[in-house]
Amino acid sequence: MKTEIIEQSLLKEKIFWRRVEPGLQVFVLPKKGYNKKYATYSANFGSINSRFIVEGENEELQVPDGVAHFLEHKLFEDEEGNAFDRFAVLGASSNAFTNFTNTAYLFSTTESFYQCLELLLDFVQTPYFTDESVEKEKGIIGQEIRMYEDNPQWRLFFNLLGALYQHHPVKIDIAGTVESISQINKDILYKCYRTFYHPSNMAVFVVGDVDAERVLDQVEANIQKRNYQPLGEIKRLFPIEPPEIAKDHVEQSLTVSEPLLNIGFKEQNLGYDGQPLLKREIATDMMLDIVFGSSSKLYNELYEEGLIDDEFDAGYVAEKDYSHSVIGGETSDPDKLFGRLVEGIKKAKQAGISHAAFEHQRRKAMGEFLKSFNSLEFIANNFPAYHFKKINFFNYLQVLHELTLDEVNQRLQEHLALDRMACSVIRPKTR
Amino acid sequence: MANFHHRRLGNGINIFIHPTAKFKTILVQLIFHRQLCKEEVTQSALLPSILQRGSKNYPTRQKLALSLEELYGTELMSEVIKKGERQLVSYSMDLVHDQYLPGESQLLRKSLEIFNDLLTNPLLEGDAFKADYVKQEKEQHERVIKGIINDKIAYSVERCLQEMCKEEPFSVFKYGTVEQLAQQTPFSLYNFYRQFMQESPADLHIIGDLDVEETFALVEKIFTYKRGKEKVVPPTQVDIQPGEIRYVKEEMDVNQGKLVLGFRTGLRFGDKDYFALLMYNGILGSFPHSKLFQNVREKASLAYYAYSRLEKHKGLMVISSGIEADNYERALEIIRQQVEAMRKGEFSQEDLDNTRSGLRNQFLLEEDSPYAIINRSLDGMLAGQVLGTEELLQQLAAVTREDIVKVAENVKLDTVYFLTNKGGA
Numbered sequence: 076m077k078t079e080i081i082e083q084s085l086l087k088e089k090i091f092w093r094r095v096e097p098g099l100q101v102f103v104l105p106k107k108g109y110n111k112k113y114a115t116y117s118a119n120f121g122s123i124n125s126r127f128i129v130e131g132e133n134e135e136l137q138v139p140d141g142v143a144h145f146l147e148h149k150l151f152e153d154e155e156g157n158a159f160d161r162f163a164v165l166g167a168s169s170n171a172f173t174n175f176t177n178t179a180y181l182f183s184t185t186e187s188f189y190q191c192l193e194l195l196l197d198f199v200q201t202p203y204f205t206d207e208s209v210e211k212e213k214g215i216i217g218q219e220i221r222m223y224e225d226n227p228q229w230r231l232f233f234n235l236l237g238a239l240y241q242h243h244p245v246k247i248d249i250a251g252t253v254e255s256i257s258q259i260n261k262d263i264l265y266k267c268y269r270t271f272y273h274p275s276n277m278a279v280f281v282v283g284d285v286d287a288e289r290v291l292d293q294v295e296a297n298i299q300k301r302n303y304q305p306l307g308e309i310k311r312l313f314p315i316e317p318p319e320i321a322k323d324h325v326e327q328s329l330t331v332s333e334p335l336l337n338i339g340f341k342e343q344n345l346g347y348d349g350q351p352l353l354k355r356e357i358a359t360d361m362m363l364d365i366v367f368g369s370s371s372k373l374y375n376e377l378y379e380e381g382l383i384d385d386e387f388d389a390g391y392v393a394e395k396d397y398s399h400s401v402i403g404g405e406t407s408d409p410d411k412l413f414g415r416l417v418e419g420i421k422k423a424k425q426a427g428i429s430h431a432a433f434e435h436q437r438r439k440a441m442g443e444f445l446k447s448f449n450s451l452e453f454i455a456n457n458f459p460a461y462h463f464k465k466i467n468f469f470n471y472l473q474v475l476h477e478l479t480l481d482e483v484n485q486r487l488q489e490h491l492a493l494d495r496m497a498c499s500v501i502r503p504k505t506r
Numbered sequence: 507m508a509n510f511h512h513r514r515l516g517n518g519i520n521i522f523i524h525p526t527a528k529f530k531t532i533l534v535q536l537i538f539h540r541q542l543c544k545e546e547v548t549q550s551a552l553l554p555s556i557l558q559r560g561s562k563n564y565p566t567r568q569k570l571a572l573s574l575e576e577l578y579g580t581e582l583m584s585e586v587i588k589k590g591e592r593q594l595v596s597y598s599m600d601l602v603h604d605q606y607l608p609g610e611s612q613l614l615r616k617s618l619e620i621f622n623d624l625l626t627n628p629l630l631e632g633d634a635f636k637a638d639y640v641k642q643e644k645e646q647h648e649r650v651i652k653g654i655i656n657d658k659i660a661y662s663v664e665r666c667l668q669e670m671c672k673e674e675p676f677s678v679f680k681y682g683t684v685e686q687l688a689q690q691t692p693f694s695l696y697n698f699y700r701q702f703m704q705e706s707p708a709d710l711h712i713i714g715d716l717d718v719e720e721t722f723a724l725v726e727k728i729f730t731y732k733r734g735k736e737k738v739v740p741p742t743q744v745d746i747q748p749g750e751i752r753y754v755k756e757e758m759d760v761n762q763g764k765l766v767l768g769f770r771t772g773l774r775f776g777d778k779d780y781f782a783l784l785m786y787n788g789i790l791g792s793f794p795h796s797k798l799f800q801n802v803r804e805k806a807s808l809a810y811y812a813y814s815r816l817e818k819h820k821g822l823m824v825i826s827s828g829i830e831a832d833n834y835e836r837a838l839e840i841i842r843q844q845v846e847a848m849r850k851g852e853f854s855q856e857d858l859d860n861t862r863s864g865l866r867n868q869f870l871l872e873e874d875s876p877y878a879i880i881n882r883s884l885d886g887m888l889a890g891q892v893l894g895t896e897e898l899l900q901q902l903a904a905v906t907r908e909d910i911v912k913v914a915e916n917v918k919l920d921t922v923y924f925l926t927n928k929g930g931a
Contacts, residue, residue, distance in 0.1 A: 085606065086530075108528045110870040163795040164856070166863025185870035186863075214807030222810055222828050224761040225658050330759045332652040370571035378567065379638075381645050405649070405656075435575040442578030442602045449529050451874070504759050 078291055083469040086448060090458075090469065091287035095295045097305045098275030100462060103287040104454060112188040112283030113451040114181060116199045119278075119463040120271035121176035122249040123313070123397075129270055130307025138267060139258040140244070141216070141251015144173040146264050148212050149204055150180070158198035167191045175245055176394065177460050178271075183452075188285060189293060196279075196297045202268045204261035213256055220250050231335045231501050234325045235401060238497035239341045241321040242314035245397050273306040274298055278459040282451045313396060318343055320497045328504045335501040336409040338416060340490055342398035349465040354474050354482070356393035359400065361440060361478070362486045363389040365432045366423045367402055373419040382412045391490075395464065400490065409500045420491050428487060433480045444471055509894065510711075510883060511718050515726060517733040523721050524713035524879055530606055532614055532714030533876040534621065535598040537884065538706040541739045542593045542675050548682025549690060549698045550595050552647050554584030556695065559639040560629045564620065573620060578602050578610075580617045582624075588680040589888060590742030590774070590819030595706075597625060603715055614714075614721075618728050626703070626731040634692035635699070644687055651681045655758075658925065662764035663826055666923035667817075669754045670768040674743060676820050704734035709887075711880045744774045744821040748920035755924045763831040764925040767841060768824055772916045775818040776889030779916075781901045782909035783816065786917065787823060788861035789853050789910070790814050790844060795860050797844040797853070802827055808837050819888060823917060831926045838922065845919070851911040858910075862902060869898045 081090040091103045120143050128135045151158045151171070162169040167184035180199050184191045223229045233248055240246040250256070270276075281290050320341050344355065367374060367389035377383045387404040406412045447453045461468040510524040540550050564570040574580045580601040587594040599621050604613040629636050655661050664679070671677040710729065712721055748770050773783045791798035791814030802812035812827035825845075829837045847853070872878035873895060886892030893901070 085608070087606070108526075109874050111874045159794040160860075163793060163860040163864060166860075166867045168793070168864065168867065183867075183871070185867050211807050215803055215810055218762065218808070218828060218830070219810040221762040221830070222659075227656055330658075331656050332654075333649060368571075370568055370575055372568070375566070375568045379642060381642060384646055384649060405653070407645075407649075435572060438577075439575040439579035441607075442580070445602045445606050446531050446579070446581075446600065449531055449876070 078288065081467065081469055083472065085472055086445065086469070088448065088469075091291060093291045093295070095274065095298050097303050099294070099298055100278040101291055101294045102278065102280045102458060102462075103285065103290045104280075104282040105285060105287055106283055106451065109284050109451065110185045111183055111451055112185070112281070112285055113183045113455050114192055114195055114279065114281045115179045115455045115459060116181070116195050116279050117177050117179040117277060117459045118271050119176070119276045120178050120267070121174055122247065122251075123175050123244040124271070124311050125244055126312040127270065128310045128312065130310065132307070135312065136266060138263050139251060140247045140255040141249070142259060142263060142267055143178050144250045145212065145216060145256060145259050146267055147171045147173045147178050147180075148216060149208065149264060150199060150202060152208055153198065153201050153203040158194065161194055161198075162191065165191050165194070169195075173249055175249065177463065179456065179459070181455070188283070189289070192281070192290065192293060193297065196294065199272070200301065202265065202272075204264045206261055209259065209261050209264065216250060216256055217253050220248070220253055223248070223250070225329070227329050227331045227335055227501050230327055230329060231337050231499050232401065234327055235337045235339045235497060235499035236399075238322045238325045238499060239320050239339050239399055240397070241317055241319070243316040243397050244313070270306075270309060274303055275306055276309060278462055280455045280459050282455045316397065318495070320495055322497065324498050324500075326500045326502060328502050331501060331503050333503060334406055334409045335404065336406050336412055337401055337403035337499045338413070339402070339497050339499070340400045340492065341495040341497070342490065343492070343495065344489060345396060345398060348395040350470060350474065352393055352395065352464060353461070353466045353470065354478065355486070356391060357440070357471070357474055358478055358482050358486045359391040359393070359490055361433070361436050362428065362483050362490070363391055363400055363402065364439070365428050365436050365483070366420070366487070366491075368436075370435065373423070377412065377415060382406055382408060382415060409502070413498055417493065420493065424487060424491060428480065428484050430480055433483055437475060437478070440475055441472065444475070513722055515729060517729070517731065518708070518736060519729055519733070520709045521722065521725055522709060522711045522883060523716060523718050524711065525716050525718055526713065527715045528874070529714055529876055530603055531600055531876065532603055532712065532716065533598065533600050533880070534618065535596055535711045535880050536621075536625070537709045537711070538595045538702065539708070539739050540593045540595065540702075540706055542588060542591045542678050542680075544678045544683070544686070546698075547593055547678050547680065548686035549695060550593055550702065551586045551681045552643065552687065552690065552695070553699055553702065554586070554595060554597060555643045555646060556635055556639055557624055557628055558582065558584060559643060560636070561623045561627045562629055563623045563627065565629050570620070570624070577613060577617055578607060580613070582621070586680050589885070590817070591675045592739050592742065592819070592888070593680060597621070605715065615724060618724065622728050628699070630696065631692070634696045637692045640690070640692040640695060644690060647681070648684055648687055651679070651684055651687070654679075658760055658762070658764055659826065659828065662766045662923060662925045663824055665756065665925070666754070666766035666768045666824065666921055667822065669752065669923060670921040674746070676742070703731065705737040707736050707739065709884070711883070713876045713879055742774070742819055745772055746770060748918050751919050752921045754921060755926060757926055757928045760925065760927050762828045763834060763927065764826070764828055765834065765837055765841075766824060766826050766923040767919060768822060768921040768923070770918050770920050771816070771821045771823055771913070773913065774821045774889070775885055776891060779909065779913050780818070782905045782913040783916075784865060784902070785858070785861055785905045786848060786910050786913050787814055787816050788865055789857050790848050791825060793861065793864050795857070795864075797847065798825065798827070798841065801840050801844055802837060806836070806840055808833050808840070812841070818885070834924055834926070845917070848917070849911075849914045851907065851914070858907060862905070865902055866899055869895055869902070
């Protein structure tokens with residue numbers, strides 16, 4: 076297969092890219108001078124993919140919440156032991172993560188890179204689940220879920236998603252619940268594995284001081300010897316999500332020193348991926364930073380009034396089928412802060428965004444993107460996730476450069492719609 | 507030897523320049539050293555937030571934020587760090603190297619000028635900081651102090667160490683206390699600030715694709731503020747023998763219990779046996795192949811996390827795990843069995859090899875992070891010897907099984923702390 080090169084001259088970085096039959100995408104970004112070599116092997120399968128059907132098959136599958144994350148835990152085990160230990164022998168550290176849309180397996184090493192890569196490819200392609208090991212994992216994941224129950228930021232966030240969405244599975248915790256994972260068994264894991272861990276639904280990304288052609292050849296050889304059959308298109312099924320939010324307010328009490336507040340806006344402008352989605356993401360993030368960021372009038376007023384601290388933050392999640400912004404943090408008075416935010420949003424929409432604020436923010440966004448390329452993890456975790464959304468992450472700077480003030484102003488009017496806004500509050504329990 | 511250039515400015519600030527073409531950024535970090543003591547810790551921890559509210563040339567947060575955005579999002583951060591019985595107050599600046607910004611130059615100079623202005627040219631009302639800013643930042647700081655309970659893992663570790671080191675300066679919380687905070691005035695804080703800037707030993711690190719001579723010249727021109735006689739930070743007390751094991755139980759409305767064990771090792775970074783202790787800690791609990799992860803999590807399914815880590819300047823080791831409150835006895839038993847196994851030398855050649863390669867990997871990885879590079883030279887200076895990667899790897903390679911079993915004798919359980927739900931076990 077032919078290697079293509081994706082270049083970004085401003086970044087002074089190059090990616091070598093090859094498609095390996097039957098459809099695995101492999102990317103290599105050589106980084107001279109780094110000791111670290113970092114690789115991810117990701118599946119386009121996350122916590123929201125609990126209903127699906129494969130083209131050419133009749134059966135629609137509905138699996139318990141938390142399966143993608145459960146599978147991530149179990150894939151490390153095989154008949155003879157577990158992959159953690161084999162990476163340890165090579166002096167590498169391995170890990171994995173699951174989010175709403177992807178599962179990624181990764182390692183980081185300074186030595187024995189090509190052996191580690193082979194190990195990564197092998198263990199992800201060798202599922203081995205037994206009744207006993209599945210049962211044992213329920214105790215471990217149960218404690219992971221319990222840990223997050225005590226995490227105020229996490230609870231605040233998921234309570235907000237529960238208020239924004241009526242049916243969409245993004246509102247459900249990535250690990251599922253103690254109840255939902257109790258229904259998971261090895262057959263369910265195998266079914267999900269066979270569907271979502273097919274090479275055509277996966278990507279490999281390698282970054283570090285490596286020989287790009289050698290990496291691409293090695294991955295190709297590893298995949299080809301397994302004689303994969305082509306897989307039909309996976310249709311990911313989602314319940315119909317109405318444009319309206321589920322409820323406008325949700326509260327919980329936890330042992331915290333002071334209240335927390337998040338507000339969120341549910342996106343209406345959905346249904347597409349690719350570069351237009353990247354553009355929407357960048358424009359919305361810029362808009363949020365201009366309205367709520369540390370150089371905004373609103374932020375500084377709220378800070379001086381003691382309503383927020385310097386961790387107050389606003390961000391946007393851009394996906395094809397669901398998107399939302401999340402704004403907030405810890406506060407001395409959530410009711411007052413809520414009122415001031417609504418007032419501030421109305422004022423911002425009346426005034427619009429100035430050319431000066433837009434240009435400032437563009438410089439900042441450019442600097443932040445460049446800075447993030449110090450981190451091999453940042454590159455290797457993001458590039459495949461954007462790739463699954465049909466976005467070339469290297470186009471970020473170009474899209475940023477082409478963005479206009481009008482487009483950002485349009486996001487301000489369109490996205491910050493008060494009738495699509497929900498509010499989540501955590502209040503301190505009396506100790 | 508480590509790859510940096512050191513010079514001392516006329517006013518006594520130590521400048522360290524680490525030239526490397528690896529990164530797209532330049533990181534600047536200025537670190538002030540103080541003795542960790544309860545009389546002054548609150549003031550030292552509060553100063554950075556007051557200074558960042560405004561200087562004479564950048565009198566508001568908004569003006570400052572706009573100026574930093576203009577410089578392509580140069581980031582300004584402050585941090586309070588505790589290393590042994592030493593409090594470090596750190597200011598840092600992370601900026602894009604202007605070789606990646608067509609048509610830009612002088613970004614480092616412009617950033618350093620803002621940095622210096624904030625630190626040495628504060629906004630004043632007479633002989634005091636601006637009263638509004640002090641009032642607001644005292645409130646913000648009170649939230650930081652009280653906010654420790656929001657992260658139950660960090661809280662439980664902090665509480666265990668506080669209980670354990672009750673009689674030692676190490677028990678002082680790095681952000682200070684609400685009581686001390688209440689006594690601060692704009693006038694008293696400004697006096698403290700002047701003293702702090704004049705007498706605290708200070709190190710300025712700059713790392714990036716830099717010309718060493720040019721950078722020294724630039725820094726020399728900008729950081730000219732007047733300083734006085736430096737106040738030496740006394741050494742941390744390490745050699746303390748624990749008595750009877752202390753058990754502390756604290757109730758809180760939580761879902762998951764947090765079990766924390768505090769140990770004394772008697773060894774600090776810089777001691778001849780430190781690398782054996784590092785290996786000991788690795789085999790016991792700092793990797794997924796370690797005894798704690800394997801036995802508490804993988805075999806017994808009691809926890810999602812179970813690890814050990816060292817406080818390398820105070821000679822402590824902490825084990826931490828999140829469990830169901832009802833499993834307290836079982837988890838404690840399993841953890842103590844692992845520590846006992848270490849003492850008896852019950853670990854395999856594979857445990858030894860894997861841990862050594864894991865640590866080797868960590869040392870090499872540090873060279874890829876500007877923050878880790880600075881932190882390593884800082885740790886080295888506190889220990890009296892800055893080691894380069896080669897030397898670290900040699901020391902690591904020299905550790906034998908016997909060395910590890912020998913240091914295991916030094917590791918003594920001092921305090922068992924349990925954060926549990928109300929009415930729990």
